[in-house]
Amino acid sequence: MAVPTGAATGRREQILTVAARLFAKHGFHGVSIADLGAAVGVSGPALYRHFPGKEALLAEMLVGISEHLLAGGRERAATGGDARATLEALVDFHLDFALTSPDLIVVQDRDLANLPPEPRRKVRLLQRTYVEIWVEVLREITPGLQPEAARIAAHGTFGLLNSTPHSGARGSTREVATLLRDMALTALTTLPAA
Amino acid sequence: MAVPTGAATGRREQILTVAARLFAKHGFHGVSIADLGAAVGVSGPALYRHFPGKEALLAEMLVGISEHLLAGGRERAATGGDARATLEALVDFHLDFALTSPDLIVVQDRDLANLPPEPRRKVRLLQRTYVEIWVEVLREITPGLQPEAARIAAHGTFGLLNSTPHSGARGSTREVATLLRDMALTALTTLPAA
DNA sequence: CCGCTGCGTTAGCGGGCGTTAACCGGCTAC
DNA sequence: GTAGCCGGTTAACGCCCGCTAACGCAGCGG
Numbered sequence A, B: 001m002a003v004p005t006g007a008a009t010g011r012r013e014q015i016l017t018v019a020a021r022l023f024a025k026h027g028f029h030g031v032s033i034a035d036l037g038a039a040v041g042v043s044g045p046a047l048y049r050h051f052p053g054k055e056a057l058l059a060e061m062l063v064g065i066s067e068h069l070l071a072g073g074r075e076r077a078a079t080g081g082d083a084r085a086t087l088e089a090l091v092d093f094h095l096d097f098a099l100t101s102p103d104l105i106v107v108q109d110r111d112l113a114n115l116p117p118e119p120r121r122k123v124r125l126l127q128r129t130y131v132e133i134w135v136e137v138l139r140e141i142t143p144g145l146q147p148e149a150a151r152i153a154a155h156g157t158f159g160l161l162n163s164t165p166h167s168g169a170r171g172s173t174r175e176v177a178t179l180l181r182d183m184a185l186t187a188l189t190t191l192p193a194a
Numbered sequence C: 001c002c003g004c005t006g007c008g009t010t011a012g013c014g015g016g017c018g019t020t021a022a023c024c025g026g027c028t029a030c
Numbered sequence D: 001g002t003a004g005c006c007g008g009t010t011a012a013c014g015c016c017c018g019c020t021a022a023c024g025c026a027g028c029g030g
Helices: A010-028 A033-040 A045-050 A054-077 A081-101 A102-110 A117-141 A147-161 A175-190 B009-027 B033-040 B044-049 B054-077 B083-100 B102-110 B117-142 B147-161 B173-188
Strands: none
Touching: A010 A033, A010 A054, A010 A102, A010 A147, A033 A045, A045 A117, A054 A102, A054 A117, A054 A147, A081 A102, A081 A117, A081 A147, A081 A175, A102 B033, A117 A147, A147 A175, A147 B147, A147 B173, A175 B147, A175 B173, B009 B033, B009 B102, B054 B083, B054 B102, B054 B117, B083 B117, B083 B147, B083 B173, B117 B147, B147 B173
């Protein structure tokens, strides 16, 4: 159930992990089945023993990401503490994911367009639901905040928190985390009520 | 000299504009030369009358973007007002670019990896120089701010400001702009001095 | 009038890709 | 011990793509 990029237990997990790394670096169309096979130590068509095709592999990866995010978001939102605490939990959760699995973050918003229509709609739905969790919390914190404004603020925050793959993120992870965390919380707790 | 996606004057400009739109939607490898030709009304190999190849086209697009950003950044930084005003100008400039040319924003950080080595290094250099402008201003505003922290904050802010393509950005552009502008400025002016 | 240049066209080549086919060795169940 | 699945292999097919070749034709300078 551990979605984050970690050590691979079975072949399927290993393939998904390696594929995430390669897709993040070269893009979906920039990685061939042969490349991917070579990277896991088998070669070429062996992958078809584990996935029905290249797009299905991408689909499983992206759906897994969105489901993981949504599940984590729901979990944090369900604790029922005050809204400010919930927001902090959401930020920490999202940031942890972004720092732990930068490959998945990159692939997530780069190769969504390469999904077949059906899984794409599924991912979009999951993402939208995830955003709505944030919107609810934000509107609880800032009364009068319009839903559309909250949505834009949430997307902006994702951009902020997901920026670590771009910045190299060399400094010790802990420091990066607290910096971005504080930036996000500061920005989100001073939204205009209008 | 107008880099932003606008009406196309000559064929070259038209091709670049259309290519930006298609690349943003389908990714560099997801758009064929034939697709691109069809989208501008000519077909296929006619593009080779204007660009030496597909990668060169991408290179010109990405180099143009980074040069535009760097030039705009330098311009704002050169006015010599106080740092806070400079920062506001930088945010406004970057945000205006992101809102005016969402296609270029998307292509910029998605297809950098598809550039041939030499233009890629050039783009990276331009980007790094652009970031350093922000870093200087941030460190002027927040004394004691470490360069690496400023860099991370700058990248995070770019992620925030560049998030509009993801959020659909339906609300009237002006409102989106002021919302993201305020979020960015709030976050950047409360960075820890440590 | 002639030829050059600019900008198109269609035909075709070469290579790479996703995918399928056919085959095969090693576990494990019965 | 043998049947069968599981997860590999190599060979090959068909498609699509980037790119080149060869040609055509309007416009214009001499």
